[in-house]
Amino acid sequence: MSTSEATTRRKSTNSAEERLIAERAGTQELIASLSGDWDGVVDASAHTGVDDEHDPEGATIAFERARIEASLSRARARLADIDDALRRLGEGTYGVCEQCGGPVGDDRLAARPAARTCIACAGT
Numbered sequence: 001m002s003t004s005e006a007t008t009r010r011k012s013t014n015s016a017e018e019r020l021i022a023e024r025a026g027t028q029e030l031i032a033s034l035s036g037d038w039d040g041v042v043d044a045s046a047h048t049g050v051d052d053e054h055d056p057e058g059a060t061i062a063f064e065r066a067r068i069e070a071s072l073s074r075a076r077a078r079l080a081d082i083d084d085a086l087r088r089l090g091e092g093t094y095g096v097c098e099q100c101g102g103p104v105g106d107d108r109l110a111a112r113p114a115a116r117t118c119i120a121c122a123g124t
């Protein structure tokens with residue numbers, strides 16, 4: 001029989017932290033994989049020497065770059081949100097809406113552990 005197990009199950013803070021850490025790991029993996037894609041595209045354009053937009057291949061590479069860049073910036077923003085959520089978890093303000101100060105809601109936190117605002121505020 002373990003008393004520490006009963007203690008960790010008493011509060012939901014631990015599972016929120018676990019979710020955030022798992023989400024953080026997944027996002028870092030995504031960033032690493034996107035960075036790998038990015039290097040591949042840069043290599044491809046270096047090898048073929050196409051930076052001319054009139055060249056169809058150059059346009060494809062430019063499109064690929066833009067797509068990867070957009071995904072990377074989304075993933076980095078998400079990582080920043082997760083880090084912020086972990087900081088708030090440490091401060092004891094996790095799960096509090098940044099705009100209205102009300103609860104973000106367990107369902108929303110389960111779906112989006114790094115959510116900064118409640119559903120009502122997110123919709124405005």
Ligand SMILES: [Zn+2]
Nearest residue numbers: 097100118121
């Ligand atoms: Zn709110």
